[in-house]
Amino acid sequence: MTETGQTAQPPTDDHAFAAWAATLAGERLLAVRGEGLEGRELKDAGDAAAQALLAELLATHRPDDAVLSEEAADDRARLEAERVWIIDPLDGTREFSEPPRDDWAVHVALWSGGDLVAGAVAQPALGECFVTGQAIELAPRRSERVRIAVSRTRPPAFVEALAAEMDAELVPMGSAGVKMMSVVRDVADAYVHAGGQYEWDSAAPVAVARAAGLHTSRVDGSPLVYNQPDVSLPDLIVCRPELAADILAFVERHGTE
Structure with a gap:
């Protein structure tokens, strides 16, 4: 920072x-x-x-x-x-x-x-x-309960189901970038999205999240790829590394509908 x-x-x-x-x-x-x-x-x-x-x-x-x-x-x-x-x-x-x-x-x-x-x-x-370009120290996790950043107006139903399975708390907030930085700041532990976004919504936050040592991927675990002919990049996961396996497993079992 x-x-x-x-x-x-x-x-x-x-x-x-x-x-x-x-x-x-x-x-x-x-x-x-x-x-x-x-x-x-x-x-x-x-x-x-x-x-x-x-x-x-x-x-x-x-x-x-x-x-x-x-x-x-x-x-x-x-x-x-x-x-x-x-x-x-x-x-x-x-x-x-x-x-x-x-x-x-x-x-x-x-x-x-x-x-x-x-x-x-x-x-x-x-x-x-x-x-990026300097040491980004990931804030120590202070909450015993997992916190998932979600839209303040339209949290996806599958994220609500994920939170129920993980006994997680939903933390509403605005901007996609703010949600991803909330994980860096220890305001949340994960941001899981599948409601439609574009490359500009996530490129800079994903670069920073990676530099902080967070897990970043599509919801199927594949890499986030940028500068593509189609700039739609509709889903992603940004989370603390220790939560990635559980979140990916939930999506694999239940999907995002």
């Missing part, structure tokens, strides 16, 4: 650059949040402001790299590129539009050579940015 303010020159290291860009976008989003907008106007303003800033930073400081963003048209040239930044300028737009909620995030990840190589997840309302 790092705190990265604006500097005169951007970092040359890709890990530090991801954190720098995510943090600056988060600062911009906090400023937008303070402009007095509400509801849809606030959501749209946040999406647009963060996208514009990240697009400018990447075009200026990583001009030879491709970009895949939730808030921009998909440039298929990325499929032939050596380096692709996968970004979600505002993950958890609904929570962002409900001050003072803090469960929203900015995702900045770098894909190269067939896999994620750097990533940062900023949680601006907490003043934190989780980033």
Whole structure:
């Protein structure tokens, strides 16, 4: 975890650059949040402001790299590129539009050579940015009862069944990135999802989760693969390593319907 303010020159290291860009976008989003907008106007303003800033930073400081963003048209040239930044300028737009909620995030990840190589997840309302490239100490588990992060509005039925089998507690929260970082922070022990997502929803959080030593996979145990022609990546598991076998076994027996 790092705190990265604006500097005169951007970092040359890709890990530090991801954190720098995510943090600056988060600062911009906090400023937008303070402009007095509400509801849809606030959501749209946040999406647009963060996208514009990240697009400018990447075009200026990583001009030879491709970009895949939730808030921009998909440039298929990325499929032939050596380096692709996968970004979600505002993950958890609904929570962002409900001050003072803090469960929203900015995702900045770098894909190269067939896999994620750097990533940062900023949680601006907490003043934190989780980033690869340095030691990420997984917080010691304080809860005897397993905690599973779920959507605050639509927890999947199969996760409720999983929680019942494991005698686990469901912990509702917003942004997908926040749910994954909750496992790093020992706010939850697992995040299990099968309701539909895209590459930008998980790329940066998965990079950080891996760096922290967490288990990351599809719900069938297969690897999470990025920079694909179809950017849908509908399911995943991020959890403490000791829970992975039980969660995968449950999904194999019961599925996700």
